[in-house]
Amino acid sequence: MLLKLLSSSLLAAGLLAASGAQAETLRWARASDPTTLDPHSFNTGTNFVLSHQMYETLVTRDAKGKLVPTLATAWKLTSDPTVWEFKLRPGVKFHDGAAFTAKDVVFSLNRAKGPTAQVKSLLASMVEAKAVDELTVHVKTNGPNLIFPDNLTNLFIMNEAWAKAKGAETTQDPASSTENFATRNANGTGPYQLVSREQDARTVMKANPQYWGKGQAPLQITELIYLPIKSPATRVAALLSGEVDFAQDIPAQDVARLKQDQRLRINEGPENRSIFLGLNVGGKELKHSSLKGKNPLADARVREAIHLAIDRDAIKRSVMRGLSIPSGMIAPSFVNGYSKAMAAYPKADAAKARQLLADAGYPNGFDLTLHTSNDRYVNDEAISTAIAGFLGRVGIKTTVVARPIAQQSVAINNADLDFYLYGWGVPTYDSAYIFDFLVHTRGKDGRGPTNATGFSNAQVDTDIVSLASEADKARRDQTIARIWEVVQKERFYIPLHDQVIHFASIKRIDVPVHPDNAVLFKDVKLAAK
Incomplete structure (x- = not known):
């Protein structure tokens, strides 16, 4: 029914692929819609x-x-x-x-x-x-x-x-519901200009007739239609039925089946993004738990117990269908500062985890709420459900609350959670980007806006700030390594894996996987029909 409605609405708007020799419409599906068009x-x-x-x-x-x-x-x-x-x-x-x-x-x-x-x-x-x-x-x-x-x-x-x-x-x-004109309108220099915007439904763009890059980029796509389709099954079905031409956020469990379809092209590659758990280590008590007056996550032994309770290989095998790169570090291998030694992760050890909880004063465990997105990362809700299962084995009764990334992002920005699944890409390919946003004390010097953990360390803050002005690369890299040692020791983030992503399209479209999960449609080439 959803596919019929999608097809009918596109036909009604006259937006299905144009048949003219020069006109090319591409329908692009993702799991979620941008929260705003305001670019900053x-x-x-x-x-x-x-x-x-x-x-x-x-x-x-x-x-x-x-x-x-x-x-x-x-x-x-x-x-x-x-x-x-x-x-x-x-x-x-x-x-x-x-x-x-x-x-x-x-x-x-x-x-x-x-x-x-x-x-x-x-x-x-x-x-x-x-x-x-x-x-x-x-x-x-x-x-x-x-x-x-x-x-x-x-x-x-x-x-x-x-x-x-x-x-x-x-x-x-x-952090608020206030909008400005740029929320729903755009005026850039890019290859496509906005035609219409329906939040959570459709964004239509057309080729910019005065684009400076004519003659330098293929610019074969003349109309671009962005379609957020939250349901993974519906998104994949839309691709299979021809309702969309290109799709991102392909569920891991569908990749093998799609690869067998001769009508489609599936491109695969590692993403410059880590998936991890964030822990409220700075609060005096948990915000979303029946346990009052205490914060177990502030105890390093509890954090280590959670780290050891998680079976990353099982997540890769059963949840990700082999399509993840388990890691013990929240920096992918693309990033300056990445270390194979730090990325090593422990084998799951439930017995040791239970002992650590007992040593910390929680022999019977405690209850915890795990907030997760359900439309942003590959199998994000399923990963969180698996995490809850692992923690349940050691006595931590975990309730999973899944919601759209728009709501999850607001909660992280407001630090209104205790335990959460999140993902972080590194477009600068440098560890300073991770530190500036996720490690530095929140709100100080304009840094730490997405550090919802409550972690704060004055010396680490000083070291992070120094990275922006250190002219000696060797000395700068030493500082990066020193910061990572603290991050690894304190475990206010628990790494899970780096994503492997897939771009799925009709056969005549070939979009190589970009490490940043980015697509510049001006560069996409289309084979003749």
């Missing part, structure tokens, strides 16, 4: 991937993870090691026809550093952005920041005049 509000991959179709950044990464020019054609450190210079692409226009200039870059960087912008941690080291001329920007940092350009791959450039005229000068506050 939420720091979530689902938002970023859609934004990349309409907005652009100064630099992006190719499928091999290499930084490539986008709105900036060149970048370098000046004679002053605290100032980066960006040369901008000439002749670029926003969708409304306005010329792209250095003033738009300065405005966008300052907006993205605003108090309600979740991406502000990426710009924590920025002291000032200055327009030198129409096509040159200087960014001064509070010390020599060797990786500043790496922080810009998801910092989108908006038109200053449009944002101010439309009342969107500051970002939508992700």
